[in-house]
Amino acid sequence: MRAALSRDNVRAGLIGGVTVLYLALVGMIERFQDRDVITDVIGLGTLLILIGLAGTGYMASRPPKPRPGRKPVTANPALIGLVAGTTAGVLAGAVILILELLISAGVDVRSVLASVTPGMLSTMEFGLGPVGGALILVGLGAALGAGAGALRLLSDQLRDTVTFTLTAVLLMSLMEPILSAVLDGLSLPDRWLYEGGGLTVLGAVLTVVAAGAGRWFWKEREPQRKEAVALLPADRRTLYRKLAVFAAVAFLVVLPWLVGSFISDVLGTVGLYVLLGLGLNIVVGYAGLLDLGYVAFFAVGAYATGVLTSPASYLVREEGQLFAEKGLTNFWVALPFVVLIAVIIGILIGAPVLRLRGDYLAIVTLGFGEIIRTLVLSDWLAPYLGGAQGLLNVPPPPPEALDLRAPQNVYYLILVFCGIAAFVAWRLSDSRIGRAWAAMREDESVAEAMGVSIIRYKLLAFAMGAGVGSLGGVFFAAKIGSIFPNSFGLLVSINVLSVIILGGLGSIPGVIVGSAVLVGLPELLREFAEFRLLIYGAILVAIMILRPEGLVPNKRRQRELHARDAEAELSVIVTDEATS
């Protein structure tokens, strides 16, 4: 008991309580409550509170890291979880109670804390009023904390199954927009699974049973399966891998016809970010140059397409006329020129600054991005680039049959170019150039001493990134049909950077996963849209601290990033041996 009451546990509880309060005070809990996880049973906001409280217990009860010279404290994890969870609940409950008291005393809390709305308070109180709410927060904190701590007592297999099942329910519910569209597309009934934006009770029970049983048996047979895979002859393994890739491609091709036009449109946007991500991945992931002004090339691509193909472009328009008969040329003729222009601009921007050290380079590229945005927005260049009004009437690519008003066709067009870019990136990564980049990224001086021409390879990476980024701009222009300067802010660069960092620097599947999660999800779940950048920021910080190699790591990169940990572990072992 004494051990469970340690300062560390109380501190973990306080951190948990602050986290729950944070989620409430920035407005997430109220906004997310609009989405049902299980219709009429639990909303996402409530679930967030519960996850916060349970997570406190789970984190507090995690086995302590071995530290040299310190004996690990042993206590019952359920007790630890109980203490931490209760602390969190008490803190959250107390603050909510104080807010309620202030409001009833006539203080206008909302004029300062904009998110302290009646809706937020009632969600936090589970609709039980101030005192009941505070009590239930304490009670839930205790129960969930203890329960989450008790998970540590279960066998690995059982614990894994429980957490997997709970995650599966949450994911099934969040996938509602996609899955119900797929079921509709296949003209299957979906009312048994989803209702009013969340899972039905039946759907939730089925998910629990299916996910729980599936995971249990998957884990049960894991050793045999691994053995079987290890015994497979090499050629069979490559065959299976090829089949898997083929199946994935086939899936991507039929996908838009399953999900209908709204989700196809979202898929098109995801594809656009995959393309941008693949380009930035060459610069940041392969060559190790942090480029924060990537949006510059996106803008160059879009504006160059506009100027070359729009009938409103200054190249074809007569003095005083708004539109000419038609643009200078068509989309497909313009495409290579646009990429060429972007590559040249990339070299012009890159050549003077690539000598700079990494962090300075990042800031300089950020500066270039902002310069380009300011320029396209300015009155000075307005006669050429449209200024604040933007460039209108960018015609879709010919022929007519490639009807880009259908989002499915946009998706296919982008898919093809993503495929090409992914193939090029994949082939590059193991080529002589890719190896030069890797050497440069790991240690510039050593690479230079080994005969890698640093400037040349940096320029090459920069120019290739510029080219692919401008392709993104080209499709953006074709997809939207008009170009507005506000689409080209720093946020685009940050979005793309977040995508490749979440997915894993240097990893091609990572780019796809990153775009699906960071671009696709917020488009589908409108509740997220408001907190998009908050979540991006949190992800960038969390990934860098907890898992710098990303979700789908590139093997080599992972080893680079964990070289330090391996050394640290070694030193712990050595000091342990020395002290014992």
Place this chain on the structure above:
Amino acid sequence: MTAPATSSRRLRFERLPLRRIILISLSIAIVYGVVAGSAATLRMGTFTAADWRSLVINGIARGSVYALIAIGYTLVYGILFMINFAHGEVFMSGAYTAFFVAVAFGRSGYLNAHPLVSIGAILIVSMVTSTLVAVILERVAYRPLRGAPRLVPLITAIGASFFLQYTFRGLYGAQARAYPTINVLQGTWTIFGVEILRTQVIVVVAAILLWIALFTFVAKTRTGRSMRAVGEDREIAALMGINVDRTIVATFAIGGALAGAAGILYVFLFNQVIFTMGFFPGIKAFTAAVLGGIGSVTGAAMGGLLLGVLEAVGPNLFLTGVGVPSPNQLQPVVAFGILVLVLIFLPGGFLGAPEEKRA
């Protein structure tokens, strides 16, 4: 190694000094543009001497704000060698939080009855908030990453910057808000026969006082000495009995406090707060820090002033004569252009140590 044909082609490519050609043409273009543009503007005579003077004073006032923020960048860079990209948000957090104190004072009439006390209180709230945010930022986001490859903390800092911006948006709301007016600060004073806005005088004086306080602190106190020692060599400093963690926290705290003060001075000049207000001053202050030589406190002050003046005068002076409409729209181009040029031609800044080969 490879076939002779390829190697000779590569040689020819390398003999072409692409980088140097671009650099030289860039500098020629810029020098020509600046000289010709300024000459044309002066010949046109659109601006009177009084106009130029007020532009310069305006530039000095905003430059002193940049200088105060820049000190935060410089101190942190000096000991951790990382760009604290979220420093602009530290600046925003103080000014935005103090806004509510100012409104409360303004509503009760206390603000104009006791302006000195209320401004003091607002300043303290702002400085305390910014200090707290800076310290928490260090503890949560940067401390776990000490010794990580250089780009890792920078990416973290960018993430933290957006996280803080949108946290404050969630907490306080998305709209821009105007600070209540303080009557004492309205109007002008005549100094050496020149009429200057009172706010501008106060901002400059306050910035100078704060800068002197900081300079004395870093030069004279024990903490200041440990800061310099940790910047010199962290391991040796630790061996000499300096608590490195505490010193780093102190550095963030001092930078945060100055940013908080800068936030209030900024509000004196521009009179409004919004959750995005930290971004541009942050970047410009970073530019100022680089301009003066990152790591140097005096450099940060000089860089800030120079950047403020260039930004206020530059677009009008260089661009009006060339016939660019509404040149002040292009202010960011001037600021970022200076940043780019300084980093290319003078990466050490004016007062910085010459760029170390490898850190």
